[in-house]
Amino acid sequence: MTILKSGSQAVGVEQDVVLARQTTRKLAVECGLRLVDQTKLITAASELARNTVIYGGGGDMDWEILQEEGRKGLRLLFRDEGPGIPDMKLAMTDGWTSGGGLGLGLTGAKRLVDEFSVDSAPGAGTRVMICKWT
Template sequence: MTTVLPATAQRLPIATDSDIVHVRQLVRTVAQQARLTLVDQTKLVTAASELARNTLVYGGGGDVIVTLVSDARRTGVRCVFSDSGPGIADLDLALTDGWTSGSGLGLGLSGSRRLVEHFSIDTTPGLGTRVEIATWSR
């Protein structure tokens, strides 16, 4: 069972490019608190940065909740990105490497999924998208 450690959940808005920088900084700080390896910190921060950009660009903005969590054996970091944008019409296609609905490389969602231990996405066209990622200490 995963538990949230006391006073660790932090919510940040994602409404401007500078907010993406703040997300990266917060995720790095919490990853250090979770004692993730430098490699795992870098992977998590990279995934969070990609998802924050997607939240801004494709979701029209939203927020992220970054939480230090524990499962009694180890600690980890959970990030939940939410927006009220248009949602993703074809999730399977959106998770395909190289596919993009914009001008990017098409690696945001699929790349983020590969960089973390836990990745889940819930999206409804017209209602928005929620992406949860997590990585655990070793």
């Protein structure tokens, strides 16, 4: 796997959620993702950026445009130093929401992308990685 381009942007306030969505759209187009895949990735990124602001107290969205075996992908990593997710099993339960978001939650974001991982522990912040491939 080759990283063609990478960067990072702060996701600390509500306006940054909009900027994260715009950045994701721009990068998804640059990768050559189909419109439906762009929409799925932007929707997942929006939910995760909002979670970073609301529940994580703000953080960052790191991004990488990847190339592997003739295909391109966009990988996003949302990271914060917030309180962490106290009950990962509950957070990954379909239909569960803590309220305030788009109602997708982590499981909704997971269904929208090709790759998904979450790493969190109480007091240790949260890192959620998503990736969509052409």
